Amino acid sequence: MTPELKERIDNLVQQNKIMVFMKGTKLMPQCGFSNNVVQILNTLGVPFETIDVLDDSEIRNGIKEYSSWPTIPQVYINGEFVGGSDILIELYQKGELQQMVEVALAS
């Protein structure tokens, strides 16, 4: 990964308290896993930013290396990689995601 690409991803995850790398957009997710993540965050009613990796092959490949995580979507809260669809669902069901989000938005 080039230093420029790493800096670009660094900026995205640091400037947005909740940042989602996904396939498609909030309104039109292009994959069931990406849709899961959007629906959960919508249910929590919190502001979040998304980037469509289908529109940006550099990010699409770079983000997998950035987090050592092979799949999309990827969710970052307060600059930290939290997980993909399965982990988000689990954290939501346990009530832990709500806490993480509240802490992030209050900071």
Next chain:
Amino acid sequence: MISPQQVEAMIKAELPDAQVQVQDLTGGGDHYQVTVVSSQFAGKGLVKQHQLVYGALQQAMSTEAIHALALKTYTPDNFKQTV
């Protein structure tokens, strides 16, 4: 495309004590739901637990032999609580 038996074997090669359940969601051999129970997950967060499984399946993931993988990981103690 990859068989459920291959998926299970790849995971067990990396996590020998693992109990693995593999479900082919579409019958097409590329959309899988996998549940893994292993003592090696103890003390690790979910990201690390999933990374262990992704690591075992790295070849199949990167060649897109597996297109989609829904993953659930448990330690033996956690798994008992779900049953």
